[in-house]
Amino acid sequence: MLSIALLLPAVLPAEDVDFLKDVWPILESRCIECHGPDKQKGKLRLDTKAGLFGEDAKYPPVVAGDLHESSLWELINLPADDPDVMPAEGDPLTADQIDVLKRWIEGGAAWAQPEVASSKPDPLALPQLTDEQRKTRDVAMAKLAEQGLYALTVAAGHDAVDVNLSLQRTAVGDAQLELLGGLEPVLVWLNLSGTSVADGGLKSVANFKQLRRLNLSKTGVTDAGLAHVTGLGELTYLNLYGTKVTDAGLMHLTGLTKLEKVFLWQTEVTDAGAATLAKALPGLKINRGVELAAKAAEPTPVNAKCPVSGQEVDAAHFSELEGQRVAFCCGDCKAKFDADPASFAAKVDGFAAAPINDKCPVTGQPVDKAQTVSFEGKTVGFCCGKCKAAFEKEPAKFAAKIGG
Numbered sequence: 001m002l003s004i005a006l007l008l009p010a011v012l013p014a015e016d017v018d019f020l021k022d023v024w025p026i027l028e029s030r031c032i033e034c035h036g037p038d039k040q041k042g043k044l045r046l047d048t049k050a051g052l053f054g055e056d057a058k059y060p061p062v063v064a065g066d067l068h069e070s071s072l073w074e075l076i077n078l079p080a081d082d083p084d085v086m087p088a089e090g091d092p093l094t095a096d097q098i099d100v101l102k103r104w105i106e107g108g109a110a111w112a113q114p115e116v117a118s119s120k121p122d123p124l125a126l127p128q129l130t131d132e133q134r135k136t137r138d139v140a141m142a143k144l145a146e147q148g149l150y151a152l153t154v155a156a157g158h159d160a161v162d163v164n165l166s167l168q169r170t171a172v173g174d175a176q177l178e179l180l181g182g183l184e185p186v187l188v189w190l191n192l193s194g195t196s197v198a199d200g201g202l203k204s205v206a207n208f209k210q211l212r213r214l215n216l217s218k219t220g221v222t223d224a225g226l227a228h229v230t231g232l233g234e235l236t237y238l239n240l241y242g243t244k245v246t247d248a249g250l251m252h253l254t255g256l257t258k259l260e261k262v263f264l265w266q267t268e269v270t271d272a273g274a275a276t277l278a279k280a281l282p283g284l285k286i287n288r289g290v291e292l293a294a295k296a297a298e299p300t301p302v303n304a305k306c307p308v309s310g311q312e313v314d315a316a317h318f319s320e321l322e323g324q325r326v327a328f329c330c331g332d333c334k335a336k337f338d339a340d341p342a343s344f345a346a347k348v349d350g351f352a353a354a355p356i357n358d359k360c361p362v363t364g365q366p367v368d369k370a371q372t373v374s375f376e377g378k379t380v381g382f383c384c385g386k387c388k389a390a391f392e393k394e395p396a397k398f399a400a401k402i403g404g
């Protein structure tokens with residue numbers, strides 16, 4: 001009887017697959033544009049060891065010796081029309097490329113540091129961490145997680161950390177900021193929106209010299225507190241919406257030369273104060289909510305057909321739903337709607353119910369308000385159409401990850 005082995009094409013045995021020579025060129029040419037130094041789609045990098053072997057991930061891309069535990073393997077073998085297939089754009093990998101990856105994983109997935117060329121400098125680049133600093137970071141992140149607070153690395157394999165305390169609202173105040181100790185070299189995004197943090201808390205925020213984004217909207221922060229941000233030289237985004245900050249407070253920002261965006265809606269800043277800041281920082285985009293205010297003065301209905309009767313609307317009959325104007329064909333329909341808006345909301349064409357979550361349940365990235373799905377009577381948002389499709393296919397898989 002003929003041995004099956006003789007019928008198979010001659011292939012290199014697994015031990016002859018070399019990461020840098022055979023595997024890396026496939027990743028580099030087909031994956032790194034979206035999973036490398038420039039972009040981290042799905043919060044994933046495949047050019048770092050931590051990213052490729054999923055040290056922070058639930059579904060590691062590669063598990064040495066185990067093809068079916070390797071999410072990378074599953075995703076490159078999906079049918080070409082599957083929304084989850086990788087690469088996400090262009091032709092699927094060739095049979096030869098898939099074969100190389102198969103033998104590499106099965107053969108133990110030996111890895112070596114590739115040389116990665118970035119076309120853009122990484123905006124979240126941090127000074128090289130010592131092992132000690134990395135350990136301290138991990139301990140601090142674990143402590144935050146224990147308290148149910150949100151701290152994540154910005155991309156798998158990246159050292160930078162994103163902390164969002166806004167979900168705990170007023171339960172977080174100046175004292176809780178002590179929990180951030182140990183994240184000084186890595187904290188790049190801090191969201192304190194709607195918390196009880198005030199000027200005293202900003203004194204400790206001043207230690208986080210790597211901060212790029214700081215959201216202080218609807219906090220107790222005043223001009224005095226802003227004196228503590230003058231040393232945050234990497235800051236690109238600062239949100240002061242809904243605070244008592246005045247023109248005097250803005251003067252503390254004039255040395256922040258990397259600042260790109262500042263939000264000043266519903267503060268006590270005047271036109272003159274905003275103009276002085278704009279002069280000091282010429283590239284800065286100052287958002288004072290002027291467009292929003294103009295819209296509110298002249299609201300137009302979002303819908304053309306009455307959500308109750310299906311008839312053409314008469315703009316004289318309207319209600320407000322989540323800050324959007326909904327019109328009806330007549331006063332009777334308005335009354336029916338007002339009695340039970342929730343049951344008609346889905347029938348309002350053009351109405352975009354605000355999503356209940358601000359992070360995509362599939363990737364964890366910020367939600368795009370245009371990508372929503374109605375799920376169990378609530379509006380769930382996603383970062384992109386692809387995630388929306390993935391959710392619609394298998395809502396049960398992601399339902400637990402919908403925050404809010």
Ligand code: HEC
Nearest residue numbers: 030031034041042044061071072086087088089362363387
């Ligand atoms: C054009 C951009 C693009 C390219 C090229 C690309 N990907 Fe992706 N990848 C994505 C996006 C977007 C996601 C997130 C999809 C989601 O979560 O629904 C993703 C997610 C993934 C994930 C899952 C991450 C997780 O959530 O656990 C893996 C693994 C992956 N890609 C592997 C690859 C591999 C391997 C290649 C190359 C063969 C590749 N990707 C090429 C865009 C891309």
